Amino acid sequence: MTNAPLLLVGFCAGLASALLYASAASGSVLAIFLFYIAPLPILIAGIGWRHHAGLIGAVVAALALGVALGPTGGLFHAVAVGLPAWWLAYLALLARPGATESQTEWYPVGRLVLWTAVIGALLVTLSIPMVGTSLDEYRGALKALFGRVFETAPATPGLPEGEDRARLFDLMAALLPIMAALLWTVSSLVNLWLAGRITRASGRLIRPWPDLSAMTFPRTASYGFFAAMLGSFLPDLAGLVAELFATTLLVAFTLLGLAVVHVTTRAMPTRGLILFGVYALLLIQPWVGVFLAALGLAEQSIGVRKRFGGPPAAPTP
Incomplete structure (x- = not known):
């Protein structure tokens, strides 16, 4: 049960990202803005709930778009939005021990x-x-x-x-x-x-x-x-x-x-x-x-x- 919140956050982030990405189909100015913030839910999940949630979000978004728009739509989201957002979230929380035990060097x-x-x-x-x-x-x-x-x-x-x-x-x-x-x-x-x-x-x-x-x-x-x-x-x-x-x-x-x-x-x-x-x-x-x-x-x-x-x-x- 300890992984339930992480799975839920990742799932919801993936659906939100997929909806933002698919909104570009309308062609309006607002839709273009929504398209460019499609990585945001995955980044929030990855930074707030660790990169595992971000990766789940990237996979869920790709699968959802693959079903709704076809395999090409899911693949494009994964390559251009989902995986880059997950990777940046992963790097943002990357750390190693510092010069002393109480110090941490962040990426x-x-x-x-x-x-x-x-x-x-x-x-x-x-x-x-x-x-x-x-x-x-x-x-x-x-x-x-x-x-x-x-x-x-x-x-x-x-x-x-x-x-x-x-x-x-x-x-x-x-x-x-x-x-x-x-x-x-x-x-x-x-x-x-x-x-x-x-x-x-x-x-x-x-x-x-x-x-x-x-x-x-x-x-x-x-x-x-x-x-x-x-x-x-x-x-x-x-x-x-x-x-x-x-x-x-x-x-x-x-x-x-x-x-x-x-x-x-x-x-x-x-x-x-x-x-x-x-x-x-x-x-x-x-x-x-x-x-x-x-x-x-x-x-x-x-x-x-x-x-x-x-x-x-x-x-x-």
Whole structure:
């Protein structure tokens, strides 16, 4: 009977995730939002009731969608939603003994961020062979898809015609996989943060809430980012895959840059205004993330926080 709550939580989380995932079929704006929070129930189960509950949720969701939408629907959920959410929940609670008996070293937040970035790029990479086996074939299939969508959609004033429309489809085909990897990474990070806050509020979070501004990346992260940037100049699909990893790692380094801003502004009287401005700019003009990522890379190289940081933040209860 001791496993009954865990099984029940996992079962309910799986059904909730499956419903959120299936809601995308309606095509509404709300449905798209619900689709992107489909990992949240599994993350909550995995973090609040240990990773076993998260794994049960992933399996239940895949089976439910397999019955409702067919084997492909269940498989897609398992690969893109269920198993990644279970893995992130598992890592979030991974721990080892610290320097003393009373200390515990929890899995670093920075490595969780990097895992999310790598998984986001990897999932889009795995989907590429299902569309095309070369870059031209892949983008050609995407352009054909856009053409069918625009043909069936209601007439939109201002939509270009002829060569201008073809150029628009070329741009969309080039950006779609990159945007997909970016959105998966960002939404997974938001879901992971939400799951942590929810389980903490409920009293079920067993690890202390980390100081996010103190997160660090291993040195190999910057090497991987620069390798992906160089790899993006490769021809055909190899260049596209490298672009995906460069994009999602850029998101990770943008977060590291934000952590640097949080630390280096602690002693400033206008800190609240500065942070508000940075986040507002990032939402309104996402390209600002490039400068934050550069700050994150500088942190990797010269330790900006150690050189210019303010006093340590008070520990989070």
